[in-house]
Amino acid sequence: MSHLTVGQRYEIQTLYKLGHSQTEIARHLGRDKSVISRELRRNCDERSGEYRAELAQRKYGARLGQKPRQLRFTDAVRAYVEEQLARDYSPEQIVGRAKLEGVACVSHERIYQHLWQEKRQGGELHLRLRTQGKRYRKRGSARDSRGIIAGRVGIEQRPPVVELKERVGDLEVDLVIGAGHRGALVTINDRASGLVKIRKVESKEASVVQQAIVQALEEWKPWLHTITSDNGKEFARHQIVSQELEVAYYFARPYHSWERGANENLNGLIRQYFPKKMRFEEITQQQVVQVEHALNARPRKRFDFRSPNEQFQTLNNTKVAFVT
Numbered sequence: 001m002s003h004l005t006v007g008q009r010y011e012i013q014t015l016y017k018l019g020h021s022q023t024e025i026a027r028h029l030g031r032d033k034s035v036i037s038r039e040l041r042r043n044c045d046e047r048s049g050e051y052r053a054e055l056a057q058r059k060y061g062a063r064l065g066q067k068p069r070q071l072r073f074t075d076a077v078r079a080y081v082e083e084q085l086a087r088d089y090s091p092e093q094i095v096g097r098a099k100l101e102g103v104a105c106v107s108h109e110r111i112y113q114h115l116w117q118e119k120r121q122g123g124e125l126h127l128r129l130r131t132q133g134k135r136y137r138k139r140g141s142a143r144d145s146r147g148i149i150a151g152r153v154g155i156e157q158r159p160p161v162v163e164l165k166e167r168v169g170d171l172e173v174d175l176v177i178g179a180g181h182r183g184a185l186v187t188i189n190d191r192a193s194g195l196v197k198i199r200k201v202e203s204k205e206a207s208v209v210q211q212a213i214v215q216a217l218e219e220w221k222p223w224l225h226t227i228t229s230d231n232g233k234e235f236a237r238h239q240i241v242s243q244e245l246e247v248a249y250y251f252a253r254p255y256h257s258w259e260r261g262a263n264e265n266l267n268g269l270i271r272q273y274f275p276k277k278m279r280f281e282e283i284t285q286q287q288v289v290q291v292e293h294a295l296n297a298r299p300r301k302r303f304d305f306r307s308p309n310e311q312f313q314t315l316n317n318t319k320v321a322f323v324t
Contacts, residue, residue, distance in 0.1 A: 172263035178280025194308035210237035
């Protein structure tokens with residue numbers, strides 16, 4: 001890389017003040033002596049002759065601003081981008097660092113285009129991305145049909161008391177999908193007590209999921225107030241769930257997984273027993289029930305290490321069994 005970074009300029013400032021020669025500074029930075037000589041000549045304070053990294057960086061940036069805009073993905077830019085990708089930087093991070101360091105660079109969209117092209121040609125640069133080159137639908141896309149569910153009631157209309165997590169019966173529901181998208185687990189948790197219900201289903205068809213939710217919650221019906229889920233089409237029959245269980249049903253906003261944070265945490269705990277690469281056809285409902293019992297008896301830090309079973313009894317101030 002031919003350009004000096006902000007950090008290197010601070011090193012030059014320190015070494016120069018300590019009286020090191022240009023040759024010694026160049027050797028320390030792994031640069032040619034001419035680079036250090038040119039840097040000091042161009043970027044020292046014209047009045048005092050002092051070299052200050054902050055001033056040098058401003059001067060460098062000003063010179064770049066006077067140059068015509070370079071929009072082409074040149075060999076130099078490509079080399080810089082690929083060097084940063086090797087450090088596991090994302091395209092956005094590469095562009096952000098380039099601006100901070102005064103390095104010429106293209107937009108992050110152009111970097112992504114380079115990666116897709118390189119991938120089509122059999123390259124492996126895209127594997128440096130956190131997503132390893134997998135494409136996802138853009139948020140807010142006009143073609144995105146997620147969240148368009150008949151009769152949907154948004155979480156913004158949910159009673160504020162639900163946020164307090166002080167009463168039993170405000171539930172969250174989700175699916176955990178098996179390997180190869182074959183089979184799934186319907187996961188249900190009570191926001192206040194942490195109590196869990198898990199049911200294995202053969203598919204994520206809305207009718208199958210609806211039946212599993214109703215069957216799982218039938219014995220909890222006297223305590224139920226609300227259910228909240230994401231906007232997956234598997235919950236399209238929410239109105240039947242609401243009617244049969246006599247409970248208000250709400251949907252979180254798209255891409256706001258933290259609005260169902262307890263359920264997201266639950267799914268992580270379940271993955272300890274049923275990892276992502278596991279085929280759900282191979283597990284039995286009996287195994288699922290065993291995991292359900294284990295989680296309901298497992299101490300939780302947020303309850304001062306009481307279990308969900310114990311937390312329910314504390315909240316409900318009764319020994320009535322609301323457990324699996």
